[in-house]
Amino acid sequence: MSFPSGFLWGGATAANQVEGGWNEGGRGPALTDVTTGGSVKEPRYETYIDKDGKPGKKLQKQPLPDGAHYAVLDGYHYPNHEAVDFYHHYKEDIALFAEMGFKTYRMSISWSRLYPKGIEKEPNKEGVEFYRNVFMELKKYNIEPLVTIWHFDTPLYLEEHEGGWLNRDLIEYYVRFATTCFTEYNGLVKYWLTFNEINNTVMFLDMFGNKATDEDYQNAYQILHHQFVASAKAVQIGHAINPDYMIGCMICGITRYPATCDPNDILANRYGWEKGIFYCGDVQAKGYYGTYAKRLWDEHNVHLNITEEDLVDLERGTVDMYTFSYYMSSLETTHEVKDKVSGNFVAGARNEYLTYSDWGWALDPKGLRYYLEVIYDRYELPLMVVENGLGAYDKVEEDGSIHDEYRIDYYRQHIIEMNKAIEHGVDLIGYTTWGCIDLVSAGTGEMRKRYGFIYVDMDDEGKGSMARSRKDSFYWYKKVIASNGADL
Numbered sequence: 212m213s214f215p216s217g218f219l220w221g222g223a224t225a226a227n228q229v230e231g232g233w234n235e236g237g238r239g240p241a242l243t244d245v246t247t248g249g250s251v252k253e254p255r256y257e258t259y260i261d262k263d264g265k266p267g268k269k270l271q272k273q274p275l276p277d278g279a280h281y282a283v284l285d286g287y288h289y290p291n292h293e294a295v296d297f298y299h300h301y302k303e304d305i306a307l308f309a310e311m312g313f314k315t316y317r318m319s320i321s322w323s324r325l326y327p328k329g330i331e332k333e334p335n336k337e338g339v340e341f342y343r344n345v346f347m348e349l350k351k352y353n354i355e356p357l358v359t360i361w362h363f364d365t366p367l368y369l370e371e372h373e374g375g376w377l378n379r380d381l382i383e384y385y386v387r388f389a390t391t392c393f394t395e396y397n398g399l400v401k402y403w404l405t406f407n408e409i410n411n412t413v414m415f416l417d418m419f420g421n422k423a424t425d426e427d428y429q430n431a432y433q434i435l436h437h438q439f440v441a442s443a444k445a446v447q448i449g450h451a452i453n454p455d456y457m458i459g460c461m462i463c464g465i466t467r468y469p470a471t472c473d474p475n476d477i478l479a480n481r482y483g484w485e486k487g488i489f490y491c492g493d494v495q496a497k498g499y500y501g502t503y504a505k506r507l508w509d510e511h512n513v514h515l516n517i518t519e520e521d522l523v524d525l526e527r528g529t530v531d532m533y534t535f536s537y538y539m540s541s542l543e544t545t546h547e548v549k550d551k552v553s554g555n556f557v558a559g560a561r562n563e564y565l566t567y568s569d570w571g572w573a574l575d576p577k578g579l580r581y582y583l584e585v586i587y588d589r590y591e592l593p594l595m596v597v598e599n600g601l602g603a604y605d606k607v608e609e610d611g612s613i614h615d616e617y618r619i620d621y622y623r624q625h626i627i628e629m630n631k632a633i634e635h636g637v638d639l640i641g642y643t644t645w646g647c648i649d650l651v652s653a654g655t656g657e658m659r660k661r662y663g664f665i666y667v668d669m670d671d672e673g674k675g676s677m678a679r680s681r682k683d684s685f686y687w688y689k690k691v692i693a694s695n696g697a698d699l
């Protein structure tokens with residue numbers, strides 16, 4: 212078994228989950244500073260009326276409990292304020308990535324570190340320099356950065372005072388931010404992703420039994436449209452700045468199967484792929500809305516504000532590569548679900564042929580091959596798996612070692628399936644495992660849900676030394692990379 216030469220092996224993180232330093236270096240607060248675990252808990256706001264009589268929202272602040280250094284708001288702590296402090300440990304962390312032999316490192320740029328409120332005309336110099344230093348450090352080890360421009364972390368100001376992504380003006384603010392990234396880091400970065408898991412906005416609206424209203428759909432589709440246009444504008448600008456830039460979309464890839472052979476389930480499954488997966492990929496990779504889009508909008512009485520100019524932008528701003536995260540598959544059914552899987556983030560009908568992680572995520576390596584082959588057939592663009600990993604409890608032995616055989620096994624199975632897809636003709640150019648260093652969970656805000664090859668001594672209460680150590684999987688992944696995927 213072998214992978215193409217030049218295959219981009221590496222790991223992935225996001226600023227809001229590793230960086231910390233949330234109020235350092237001139238950084239402004241971001242939405243993710245108040246919504247880590249936001250999918251389960253809402254931030255608490257106070258409402259107020261400003262001097263012009265305009266209503267606004269303000270976060271309720273609470274002091275830190277004794278001994279903890281994670282900030283606490285209304286009794287709920289936001290661990291990503293400090294996260295695993297990549298902000299101060301980046302040299303040490305990058306040296307560890309280099310030791311594993313990483314060819315690439317996927318990371319994101321915190322928007323509010325460059326534009327604290329999102330509305331400024333000029334970027335915050337200290338923020339710009341921070342990422343320049345990180346990229347220079349990666350260059351030292353010949354590690355190619357793969358940079359996500361938006362990873363859920365819209366500046367809080369834009370959410371509180373500008374109405375967030377429902378407001379068309381966000382396109383302009385985002386484009387300014389993206390242009391700064393493309394210009395400042397020209398020569399240091401080649402691979403870019405415009406929006407992380409852009410499809411979540413619609414896919415999770417009614418997946419697994421959530422009931423969304425027509426208004427929820429109206430807003431979600433309009434938000435997505437603004438993000439599509441922002442992405443397409445950024446792609447055009449990026450290519451004008453440097454024609455060699457490889458700019459990709461990033462889709463939350465959940466392989467969907469029908470739960471039964473009832474034609475109703477088969478149809479539901481087909482429509483589920485369209486709504487959850489293809490809707491975004493088609494716009495970003497083909498440059499136009501799929502024929503089924505009108506059906507999806509009509510289902511919920513959605514009327515979008517789309518201009519002629521938008522359509523031109525979408526057509527001109529198609530991506531160079533399709534990237535996605537892959538953690539699990541799910542079952543689609545029109546029947547009542549008796550045997551339900553529960554877990555954070557995602558829950559649904561249990562697939563009796565699969566096993567599940569401690570957090571209820573279906574472990575399905577073959578589902579990765581399925582996804583790769585379906586998507587390659589549809590777009591014929593280079594593909595990258597930019598997230599894949601196992602959130603698990605790790606036990607630190609008395610001598611400090613961590614025997615995470617379950618994680619090694621998980622990766623081994625997924626790499627075997629990727630290789631089969633390549634043998635079947637799929638142009639897969641890279642693989643970055645999620646949370647190559649332990650980080651704060653996006654879904655729950657926990658530290659104990661660990662993904663890393665590198666362990667970080669930090670717990671859910673924000674207590675720990677932040678010391679880094681190598682798990683068994685660290686040595687294993689090093690061997691995999693050194694053998695270009697042959698030695699598993």
Ligand code: BGP
Nearest residue numbers: 225407408602651652653654655
């Ligand atoms: C994806 C996100 C990541 C990451 C991952 C794992 O949806 O892009 O940010 O966190 O899922 O999810 P969790 O952190 O909830 O385990």
